[in-house]
Amino acid sequence: RVAQALTALRRRETLDRAAGHLMAAPTAHLRPRAELAAFLSRYPGVADTTVALGRSCVIDLAELRPELPEFAVPAGHTQDSWLRDRAEAACVGRYGPRVDPGAGAAWRQLDHELDLVAGLGLAGYFLIVHDIVRHATEQGIWCQGRGSAASSVICYVLGITAVDPLRHGLLFERFLSLEKAGPPDIDLDLESGRREEVIQYVYTRYGRLHAAQVANMITYRPRLAVRDAARVLGYPEAQTREMTRHIHHSPPGPDAGLPGDVRDLAAQLHTLPRHLGVHSGGMVLTRQPIGEIMPVEWATAEGCSVLQGDKDDVAAAGLVKIDLLGLGMLSALHTACDLIHAYHGVRHDLASIPQDDPDVYAMIARGDTIGVFQVESRAQISTLPQLRPTKFEDLAVAASIIRPGPIQAGSKHPLLRRRRGEEAVTYPHPLAKAALEPTLGVALWQEQAMQLAIDCAGFSPGEADRLRKAMAAKHAPEKVAAMRDRLLTGMAGRGIPPAAAEKIVSMIEAFSDYGFPQSHAQSMAGLIYASAWIKHHHPAALIAAIMAHQPMGFYDTQTLIGDAERHGITVRGPDVRTSGVHATLEPGPMPDQKPGPTSGSTPGPTSGSTPGSTSGPTSGERPPAIRRGLTDVTGLGEQAAEEIVAIRAERPFADLDDFAARTRLPARILEQLATAGALDGLGLHRRTALWSAGTAPGRSHQAPLPGLATPATAPELTSMTTAEETTADITATGASATAHPVQHVRPRLDRLGTLTAAAARTLADRAPVRIGGLPKYLQRPPTAHGVAFGAIEDETGMVNLVFAPHVWDRCHRTLLDAPAVIITGRVERSEGTVNVAVDRVEAITVATPVPRRHVGHR
Structure with missing residues (x-):
């Protein structure tokens, strides 16, 4: 049945339509040894001959030893x-x-x-x-x-x-x-x-003959398995979408409401290979043509040739892989430094950012880290006030502690207590001290697991590296367990008592669920510090840069806007007169002046600057505001945004007719720009701009049909209310700099007895609380034993939520589907962090649209 389904899926047909292409009998499989021997018994000697022939054809790929291309060096050098x-x-x-x-x-x-x-x-x-x-x-x-x-x-x-x-x-x-x-x-x-x-x-x-990217085997995950099963069985597309709506990372159970044939076939497809993708960064180089070692094919992406093997196949063939990985935070940091230079006239890069700034560490220790690399998740923000980092090495710990390995090993809470002086620093045995002393007697890093094996069990560095590879393997627990006896025997030989040996082995085994390498954590610590330094000294630049590279990081644009405003930064909506392709900085309100509107137009550029550019170094007198980019407008691609900026550089746009005639954008894009408030600066409010977008010159090469033309002059239209502008912002750009969606239902929430997120964070431990807002960032990590986490956001910020397994099972569909919710629960306050243990979730409606939610499993 599975083979038939896969055949039909490859042909993009249902099982019924693909019937003529399916095998007549289910014989296309590898038979068990006994069945094959019985089948071949009528041909004496054929089995032995087949085995002998197969053995004679075996080659050891390691003997091929493909070499890297010869790197050219100056004469006289090797x-x-x-x-x-x-x-x-x-x-x-x-x-x-x-x-x-x-x-x-x-x-x-x-x-x-x-x-x-x-x-x-x-x-x-x-x-x-x-x-x-x-x-x-x-x-x-x-x-x-x-x-x-x-x-x-x-x-x-x-x-x-x-x-x-x-x-x-x-x-x-x-x-x-x-x-x-x-x-x-x-x-x-x-x-x-x-x-x-x-x-x-x-x-x-x-050369193309000597270089290729590594493939990645894409396997069926629960949602995709259900989707393909429903399609191949002939279910309509609308019904298929409904079936997959609430399926994410866990296979659907009997209560998922799936038809039996879909559920059964999806269960069989789950984890099977589906197709080849391109590895996130792996490239292979060879001296001889690479196709002589492994098949190569063109990938879907232009200019990309890919091996027909994944990283394990590449390693087995002896090929050398170099990983060239894309990291969004490097792009954001580069953009942030460019924005700082454009606005303040000061040039920074990763090497020139001042180190060891105590104010930066104090900000991190407060958990003020939205937008900071690797330490911005809710779990990290809750942990940082307990960790209290004060130096670079502490950032490496922060990058490592919220990982399955340390959590499974029970390292997190003992380490935090020891850092606060609430627990004595102890070691399972004196021989373990050298490896564990940097982290106060608990294991955080793979290198520590290797060092424990060397110091306590007598492993050689090579054996310790094989242990490390076992910890990193796909089926790591089984491979690490296979080395358990060697570890215990080695520790016994060094006089370590059985109880201490078992504790050391359990530390090592925990890393099979992915502990960080210390070397990697140190590399990440540099980016943590750099992003934190920019956030502390130039917060507008960092937030604008992250907006420019969305989606990236943990938070969506609406949350980033809220964080900017809580740091006193004005955020303004896109404007065809002043916006760049992506978010930029422009002069904000004077320090003694209240921030103006956060959306739509602002007074023209300051003297000496051009529309769409940030002002020069002298504008550093005024704190910068963030201007959202043109590409934030849904449907307006990067190329069109670049053309708008280039055309505007020739001379400013005089009015909507001038803008439409020179850019020749289609009506639907003009209407999106109008909806987003990006045309407000041309002298029109949004409703008038929306009407006029349909009559603007240059929008179409074809005249309207007689009698169907829109009147050239818009009737007298009222301006949008703030609530309507918020809705328009979110419709056109996915987020609003005008107001937070929850702000418009605050009077109703007040009548229902709810608190704001800011007020809830001031309550005492175990105090009952009701909060209304948008549920966000829902996660159910596999290491949490069924406990789920999330946040509720309103115009004052966010509060972390914790869902016991039975509460999650009861309310998760409401959290995923409801526009907004009221959370009822109790405050949990510990070491400066505040969570709400949720008891009940009620759906409420808001007028503004909200993006679709999903549950993360990290």
Whole structure:
């Protein structure tokens, strides 16, 4: 049945329509050994001959050992000597000359790494990666290495990574050792919007025959399985959509209301391979044509050739993979620094941002981190006041602590209590102290699990790395469990009592549910600090930059607007006279002046500036406001927005007729711009602009039919109310800078006895509370034993919500479907964080549209 369904799906037909293309008998499968032997018994000797033939055809792919392309080096150099030359020159800049006594440890480590790299024949690999970083940097593309590469002094001095591995005590064997099979793993984070430029550089440099991207096997998840099952069984599209509406990451149960045939087929499809995608960053390079090693095909995306194998297939074939990953936060930080330079005249980049600013750490410790990389989730915001970070190493802990591994290991709460001095620092055994001392006796990082195996069980670095690989495997618990006996035997040999040994092993086993590598956490800490520094000193720039790169991060644009306003920043809607393609900064209200309207037009640009540009450095006298970009308007693509800005640069738009005639946008786009308030600055309020959009010149190449033309002059129309403008904003742009949707039902909520989110956050522990607002950011992580989390948002901010399993089961459909809700529950206050334990959820209506919600499972 499954094979028939997959055949029909490939043909984009139902089972009934595909009947002529299905196999007549269900024989297309691998038979069990006994069944096959009985079938072949009529042909004496054929089974033995088949086995012998098969064995004679077996080759070990490892023997092929595909090599990387030869990296061109200057005359008189080998790849080893050129890498050493480049690394030693760079080491002087990072650590000082070799004769400097303070640089001795760095030079010794560099020599050790270079000798090891030469012995393993990997110099070309480092030169290729360094060349990619060089190209990205020369093109103004921000990038940095992450993962285990941050443990390497070679990578640090060459600028591949930004973390000093010696200062932070990172374990080099996590990255490379004599016993480690295969090349090291260097992951490069690149600005997400410009990653493709780097990929095309690699194709150009090494040739299409020698470079390809790695495939990713897309398997059936519950929702897709139900959708394809319903389609192939012939259910109408509308009914199929209704079936999948409430299915997300968990397979549907008997109470999901699905037809039996759909539920049964979906259960069989679940987890099966569906199609090949493109890996998020993996690229493979080879000296010989890559198609001689693994099949290659064109991907759907233009200019992308992809291997017909995933990362495990690539590793099995001995191919070297370099990960070129797109990271939205790098794009946002680059944009934020460009906005700061344009507005204040000060140039920053990741290297020049001042370090160790106590005010930045104080902001992080307050949990004021919406928009800050890696620490903006509700769980992180609740944890930060307890963690109380005061230095860079604490940010690496913050990046790691809200992870399944540390949570499963029971590391989170003991670590927080120990940092607050509420619990003594203890170790399961003295031999575990060296590995666990940086995190006060609890395990957070993969390197700590490796170090525990080395120090406590006598593992070699290579064995510890194999343990680390087992922890990272898809079926990690089984693989780690298989090494349990080796761990226990090794610890017994070192005199560790059974109880302590079991505790150490349980720490290690917990990392099979994904603990962070310490080297990766240190890399992330740099971006945490950089984004926090910008948020503290230039909050408008950071929020505008994140808006410019939406969707990214944890929060939607409406939440970002609310956070901006709570920080005293005016946010203004899109305006064809002044908006850029994406969000920009422009002069805000004078410090002694109340903020004006947050939507629609503002007075013309200040003297000396042009429409749509931020003012120069002198405008730093006034705090910046955020102007939403033209691409925020639904249906207006980037190309059209760029054309509007280019046309406006020739001369400002005089009125709507002038705008329509010069841009020649279709009526539907003019109407969207009018709905968004983007035409208000041309002297028309929204209703008049909407009417006039239909009569504006240049909108159509064809005259209207006789008698159907819209009157050229709009009748006298009343302006929209604030509530109507909010609705129009959300309809046209997905968010409103005019007002929060809940603000317009506040009188009704007050009559129903609800509090605002801000008021609820002031209540005492265990106080009963009712809050009205929009439910957002719903999550049910697999490590929470059925507990779900979310937030409720109104015009004053957000409050975190916690749903016990039975409450979630009862109310989750209301949370997903209702425009707005009233939450009834009790306040839970702990260490400066406030949650509401939910008892009841009631649906209420709001006039404004709200985006569709889903449940996250992270």
